[in-house]
Structure formats: C-alpha cells, structure tokens
Amino acid sequence: MLATAAAWPYGAVHAQGVPDPPSSTVKSASAAPASQIPASLSPMSETLRSSIRKVVLVPGESPAEQALTGSYRKSTKGLYGGMVSGSTAGTVSKDVGPVSVSVPIPILTLPGMIAGGVAGATRREIQEFRDALTEDLLKASSQQLNNDKIALDVFSEIRTLPNLDPQLFAPTTPVPGDSDAILYINVKDVSIDVQGNEAIITATANATMHRRSDATDVYQRVIQYQDRDTLSDWTANDNAVWRDYVNFARHYIGREISSEVFDSVALQHTLLPAKSGNVSLVRRNQWNGTSKSLRPTLAWELNLLGGDADPAWASGIDESQIYYDLEIYDLHRPVYSRKQIPDPSHTVAQKLEACQTYRWSVRPSYHVGGDIRYGPWMRAVASTGSGNGNVGKDASEAPAYLYDFASLQIKCGSK
DSSP states (O other), rough: OOOSSSSSOOOOOOSSSSSOOOOOOOEEEEEOOOOOOOOOTTOOOOHHHHHEEEEEEEOOOSOOOOOOOOOOOOHHHHSSSSSBBOOOOOOEEEETTTTEEEEEOOOOOOOOOBSOOOOSOOHHHHHHHHHHHHHHHTGGGGOOSHHHHHHHHHHHHTTTOOOOOEOOTTTTTTTTOOOOOOEEEEEEEHHHHHHTTTTEEEEEEEEEEEETTEEEEEEEEEEEEEEEEEEHHHHHHHHHHHHEEEEEEHHHHHHHHHIIIIIIIIOOOEEEEOOOEEEEETEEEEEEEEOOOOOOOEEEEEEOOOOOHHHHHHOOOOGGGGEEEEEEOOSSSEEEEEEEEEESSSEEEEEOTTEEEEEEEEEEEEEEEEEEEEEEOTTTTTSSOOOSSSSSSSSSOGGGGGSSSEEEEEEEEEO
C-alpha cells in the first residue's frame, strides 16, 4: 500500500577556498520535458500569493462557520484518530503571548485494535507493536505530530521571506482585523496498516488558507508522509525507528506546507550532484559519492531548462542572484546546514565522522523583484522518475525523507 501526497515540499555563509567547483554549473535551454518536475508539485499561484502579505498561522482546523469574529474558541486537536480505532492522543493550547503551547491529554483507554489487514502476522506481534506505540504516544516528549509544533515549523520557515508579514496565534487569540488571510494547520491523523509482518504508517495533515476579504477558503492541501518496516523493527531499541519516523514526518510536513503555500516555484530544471576536488562519484550512480576528507567539498549542477508555466516570472531570474541552501543528515537527524550559499559548491565547515554514510541535498533560491522563491530539494526523482521524499521503503535503513537524497560515504581512516 502506498499513499501519495497532494502536495510536494520544498544559515548565510560564503564558502572560502572551495577547490574544484564544477564548470558552467548554471545553464539554460529552450525546452523542458514535463517529466523533470514531479506531477504533484502544484504550489499556490503567484497571483494568490501576491494578494496575501499579512497572514496569521493558526494551529487547528478551518472552522465550519465562516462568519469571522476575530476570535477563535476551538481547541487544537493535535494527533488523533486513524492510528487506532476509538482512541485519541491530542493537545489543548494555552496562550503564551500569540504562540500556543501544547499540553498533552492522556489516553484513558488502551486501543482494542489496529486498523488494517492482519494476515500473516501473529496476534502476539501485533499486540506488542500496538502496546509499544500506544505507550510511546502517551509520553509528551514523543508527540511531535501535533498542530502547534507543525505550525511553529511553518512559521520558522516563512518568517524571513520578504514581503510577507506572518504571525503565529493560538486558536483562542483574536486575529487582527487587517490580516489578509488565516492559514489553518491541522494534523488529521496517523494511520497504521498491518500487512503480513510489516506495518505501514502514514501521517496526514491539512493546510487551509482562508481569505478575510470574502470569508472563503481559497487554497487547501492534504500532505502525507509514509514509511514502512517490520513490526519488530518499528519497536526495537525502545521504538527508535518510530521516533525517527515522527521526527522526519514533522520535518517533512512543515516544509511541505511552507513550500506549497508560500515559497516554492516549479521551474523546469535538473539539479544533480557533481564531483569536487575531494568527493568522487560512483561511476554507475552519480547519486553516491565517497570522500577521504572529514571536511568534504560538496558540489552540484543546476540546469534551467526553460518552458516554465510562469515565463514572465522566470524571465526575471538573474543567475548571479541564485543562492543555495545545503543540508546533511545522518539516519536520525540533520547534522549540518548552511543557507544562502552563493556558489554551487561548499566545503563543510565542521568535521564529519569517518566510516559513516550521510545523505545530503541542496535547494536553489531565486531572488526576483524583491521576492524569494525556492526550488525543490535535489532528489534522484528527476533522474529515476520514482520517489519524492514522502514515501519510504524500509524505515530502519533510511527515513522516507532521505531516500532519494544523494549519499556521501566518509571512508575509514579519513582525515
């Protein structure tokens, strides 16, 4: 079983003394095959974005009643439903200034079942799996997938965008009358489907943009993040894989929402890893690199293809005003990041560990007419046509978010 997302996602340092940058790293062409951009990449239109400058982010669902009074008295639902029949693990929000803080509501009754087929799996395995994840959900520290935390992630992503004035309010905080729109961010559910000895876990969130001027919902996206693994792998080592899953699901969903609604641009392009002075690419797979340096120089090549859906906006791109954000991950978390790199290469400023394999990616940022728009993170999907970062195959090997990022092996004995 595979679920698909209805949307696709996407600090300031100059790299000094970077050896061997790839030549002609930003190119242009007159035509673009449609397959270069994932079909599900459909950000909010530039016309709608330009009409929204003052936006309030509110954790929770868009209220059914659309007569806006400027005050909202609805509790944040947080993580609920879907995971197990008849149980909830939610949050309520307390106001601390304009920002809400989550307080866990304990589950009073353990779930009686897990949704989905159970063929091929023993009742004991399912029972242990269910009990382990339920116990983990009861702990406040594990509740990463709730409305408040994802809304905070979106706010952190968009707060530096020019020409946008975002605020983050609790559901009970009155919304300023001069706001252009309200973005409601709601975690819908976390569902589990047991198939044989595997469990497929899918987190789903909604983002709804409500325009104040005509009291209508003008944009909505359903975001999903999914991974699979065996029942025993999900719960091994005190639920380690499950904990990684919820952390990466929160990371993905927050970025997806900010990208689709506020800052992404779907330019026809290719973005590929490139070799550098101390990073070699595997001959048969350029997405796999190796290095004998603990401070490798990562390089990439951006190729703008033209034929874009918004040629007027794209025509304003100045190649000297293209910058890059870079991130490096181990299997559990981001370990290194730099924003607004002016060149298509970067020497890692801190030492990585020898005998380790990392995943890394970059995204371009285009500075046009006083606005900033981001391209998608570099992924193998542009070359293979499969995978998009929200569906994984084996969570214990790598979280879904990292699956089609480039890999970098730091060899043993590296200096």
